[in-house]
Amino acid sequence: MAEINKEKLLWAYERMKLIRTFEDRVAGLFAEGKLPGFVHLYAGEEAIGVGVISHLTDKDYITSTHRGHGHCIAKGVDVSPMMAELYGKATGACKGKGGSMHIADVDKGMLGANGIVGAGGPLACGSGLMAKTLGTDQVTVCFFGDGAAEQGTMHEAMNLASIWKLPVVFVCENNGYAETTPWGYHCAAKDISDRAVAYDMPGATVDGTDFFAVYEAAEVAIERARKGEGPSLIECRGFRYYGHFEGDAMLYFTEEEKARNRARDPIESFKKRVLERGLLSEEEIAGIDAKTAKMVEEAVEFAEESPWPVPEDVLTTDVYVSYP
Amino acid sequence: MAEINKEKLLWAYERMKLIRTFEDRVAGLFAEGKLPGFVHLYAGEEAIGVGVISHLTDKDYITSTHRGHGHCIAKGVDVSPMMAELYGKATGACKGKGGSMHIADVDKGMLGANGIVGAGGPLACGSGLMAKTLGTDQVTVCFFGDGAAEQGTMHEAMNLASIWKLPVVFVCENNGYAETTPWGYHCAAKDISDRAVAYDMPGATVDGTDFFAVYEAAEVAIERARKGEGPSLIECRGFRYYGHFEGDAMLYFTEEEKARNRARDPIESFKKRVLERGLLSEEEIAGIDAKTAKMVEEAVEFAEESPWPVPEDVLTTDVYVSYP
Amino acid sequence: MATRTLTFSGAINEAMRLEMRRDPTVILMGEDVAGGATLPHMEGEGKEAWGGVLGVTKDLVTEFGRDRVLDTPISESSFIGAAVGAASTGLRPIAELMFVDFFGVCFDQVFNQGAKLRYMFGGKAQVPMVIRTMIGGGFRAAAQHSQSLYSIFTHIPGIKSVVPSTPYDAKGLLSAAIQDNDPVIFFEHKVLYGMEGEVPEDNYVIPLGVADVKREGNDLTIVTLGRMVHFSLEAAEKLTGDGVEVEVVDLRSLSPLDEETILASVRKTHRLIVVDEANPRCSIATDIVALAAGQAFDYLDAPPTMVTAPHAPVPFSPVLEDAYLPSVDTIVATVQSLL
Amino acid sequence: MATRTLTFSGAINEAMRLEMRRDPTVILMGEDVAGGATLPHMEGEGKEAWGGVLGVTKDLVTEFGRDRVLDTPISESSFIGAAVGAASTGLRPIAELMFVDFFGVCFDQVFNQGAKLRYMFGGKAQVPMVIRTMIGGGFRAAAQHSQSLYSIFTHIPGIKSVVPSTPYDAKGLLSAAIQDNDPVIFFEHKVLYGMEGEVPEDNYVIPLGVADVKREGNDLTIVTLGRMVHFSLEAAEKLTGDGVEVEVVDLRSLSPLDEETILASVRKTHRLIVVDEANPRCSIATDIVALAAGQAFDYLDAPPTMVTAPHAPVPFSPVLEDAYLPSVDTIVATVQSLL
């Protein structure tokens, strides 16, 4: 932890706070009926996405999940086109064609949120294979949920990445549930990271609400991948504040559990730690709070004011690069 | 081993020898051009199928693979309809509709050879679930290859069987190759049985050419399943004598490897052991040799003399139970 | 039979409930079909969180318990395959594939196993199972949660495909599907779940393979299915003002197909439009057109015509999705163009 | 261009070889496509065991090495998905799905990922990849290794489907597929691999979306594809003795579809038969019939007709399989019945 420089700490706090602010705002907009379709929020899991992506550059890749806003923001995607995408506007990150579940920015190395649980594993092997074949040092991080760990694709992807020594890091975001199903029920393994041995790769379980724990585990794994030594599996234990998707009444959460989660807030813990140790100041924190609040408000404004896509122009474009 | 009674030993030798004789004969018939399609032979792996199925009754189930003749014979399917099936005759076990890759006898608890690698895992969970739901003590054994271990279905099936405590035993027949691909290349795990920990089930690796080793490991696992304590994974290391399928020139086998395999012949080792210990006599062995030879010759005769199916009568029957 | 108003999802729920009461070998499994039922504080009557992602299986676990209503991991291959294995050894499983869009992770168990075991084994197996799955656009659920992939299932011999359009049909067809001895895929349009209609209280079956003439008319036949039945009926109502009487045939069952009802209608009206919200290529729309063109050729007075989605994925944005799906106006205009 | 005789599989091999020479971002992966190349005694030139299950990729690993010709585990989802991921980040992968019958274990990566990424991302991605896969009956390979599932792929927007019928076409179409910037599924009929034909030595492309009139005639149009092109040509030869001249249109590309060539032929001959060895429901056969019935309605003098396999899985027994597949005799008889 000593090695994290101030710039990185400022960046990390900003990204985590931006994710939280964005997601809280999205929850409100959804409740107002402004956002159509399925929306899955990342609030509570900020330390995972940001802790891991701290070690990536724009040239590195990530694959994401249905719960992808946080990954987008951590990877540096601009929140204005993101918000416009959630509205379905023409200025959206995907021109309104993808929506929350398919939000992407390939130029930023974000290979897309994904509506299919476990689909990111094979895709991550692909960008990993590209890097290995072309001899670049690009790393790919594959984020997946605890529920996704039971999908055959993740098994295949971890085995393939291991035998081919692909520069891929598998990050399991174990937030305790797949929809309403507790992970202790759906998963036979005692720790999801126990599965690393099945693929002869390093495995670790860390506290996913502790930015510094995630940061350190990711550093080792990403370094290893970058050096061509192959993949790793990191399980991050945490929780989500919101329901599975917006509209979920969360009956399967007890009040105790909600309180327990609030007491482990990843952003509050981060703040406490950096303030206690004098790494960041109250002013710096306040500055970022104000900045991220402004960014999100501007994003909402941008989205609200943006035009709708014009079906006659775009409905059937972008299906193919060429189709005679 | 002390507990194996003589009847079982006689049965086991007969089944192993019958498999070998059947498969050698099939190889010859294929070379003569008498058998159409893809034929995958089990010779060399007899101790696995027979060692495991020693503990099953007619009411128990097995799922099989593309290499299914041995499983059929061990489960008690009659070799005459089997041979007729390989010819595509009307008297075949599947009326000529299935062929070698789909040979089955549900009444004997043999849920079918399968042309799709890894497909048996989910099916085995199904018969396991039936037994659990209806409260019977039926056990299902799922045979699968080392290559199949990399298929997502096997991961899903082992996890599912474990969380539901299904009475299923997963038997990986690690014959060293998936087609031409050595298992050390396609599989990241050091032992395939290492994967048991990923599903919190017992795992063991045994010598698949040693009937007694297989028998003992299977006994424990099947007992456990029968008592409702859940699934196990047994990896049996062995080899196949023939190519992946008939017609394969086996260039990927070295002469050394072939010799090494011959020195570990499962039937010869069995014979040596039971003779040395006086468990069976030379006469008993010879009697079985003659009997199995006769059974296979009768099977060939039966198949040769059987009529072809009549397309007008059966081509489109058996697609549905009812289709208005 | 006494009837009362029920929603489409309520009717589906009731069919399962009555069949599970009738036959102890019927079980239900899928992701969150109980929904949190394994959590300690969820024990006991009524203590169920979800009953399926959109609540369709609500309260079934309360009545039938966790041994017959099983939450599954996100492992579609293994639990759909388990349904095949269980069906061929004595149960009658209902497996829920949450969205049909997920079929790509588990289709082998459906089309190579469930659909083919009986044929490959020379008739010595049967696979009485139902896969319930959600289809359809209009939910703003984008490209991977809005597809209507029944044409792909219909292409495959050995499975039956059913697409109900009303609460009454949904209940009777699902009961028939559960009692059927072949694998049946039951496609539920997510936008219809809230639709209300009169439904008998008792158990009843609507035989598979029988289409329903939802509206009679002599001027043109619309063959359609699912949510498009209602769009087509609305279009027909609009056209009646112009003196045009459209006959609306609801397929209900795609495989088996009720060729006679379709052909009889086309022979009567001499004009055919197939309305389908799915993609157009190699589809049920082309299937019905080919049937009519082949078997009622001499009766057709105008080219058999299709109104479908374009050859493109389903877009997210509401304005795009509305333009993507066939609309009442497009149906009306197409009818007018053929008269 | 100098030509010489090459087999269908040799032509496919050559297209890959020339494209891999031309473009270093082209890689090949699949089960045993090198074949034992990782075994110690297989090191070095020519030391390759298989080159694919039927030898189609023979010697490619010898020239391009194990970094560009990759044996894969039996994990179709992960390596087909890896092809999608690699294609969207800079490579041009060719992935071999050994038999199309296996698509059920990996289709999600094809139809929800490869096919849709570009659209879902608003055009900000491209996925230049090829999946080569075997189709077809006649090999006595039974229900799970004999299917011709191209209709299912053609139903899906975002992918292109190509079915070559001759060595010449196979080479030119595969080169075009590899150079194409969209995902292309290239369906190879296993029974055609041994077929010989004249093939230019150099690299050339046959554009996707252009059908080929393999035989001209004025009396009836047969639209067909793959192995059935040869059955249809044989039937046409037989009929020429009776003074009947059949035009045989080889689709070559199912998506995109060359509607103009098909319609022009039907408008000329006024009669259409689609010959396809796949199952009939919701298929390319119904697709072509619907196209003709919809767009050339006034030109048709007889019902557009399909000659296909029945709605049943492919049987194993040679006598059954021969009766299952369309035969030259059936084609001849069907033509005669329409004149």
Ligand SMILES: Cc1ncc(C[n+]2csc(CCOP(=O)(O)OP(=O)(O)O)c2C)c(N)n1
């Ligand atoms: C293949 C597939 N199966 C099921 C679903 C429906 N689904 C969407 S999210 C989800 C739960 C995912 O759980 P997890 O992986 O733990 O991610 P989390 O939502 O907790 O972030 C399910 C079942 C899906 N989208 N794709």
Ligand SMILES: Cc1ncc(C[n+]2csc(CCOP(=O)(O)OP(=O)(O)O)c2C)c(N)n1
């Ligand atoms: C899903 C699927 N992928 C690929 C194949 C082709 N195939 C048939 S057998 C085989 C190798 C199987 O290896 P293994 O599981 O070790 O069984 P073995 O042949 O050694 O008994 C392959 C790749 C298939 N049948 N199904």
Ligand SMILES: [Mg+2]
């Ligand atoms: Mg989760």
Ligand SMILES: [Mg+2]
């Ligand atoms: Mg093997």
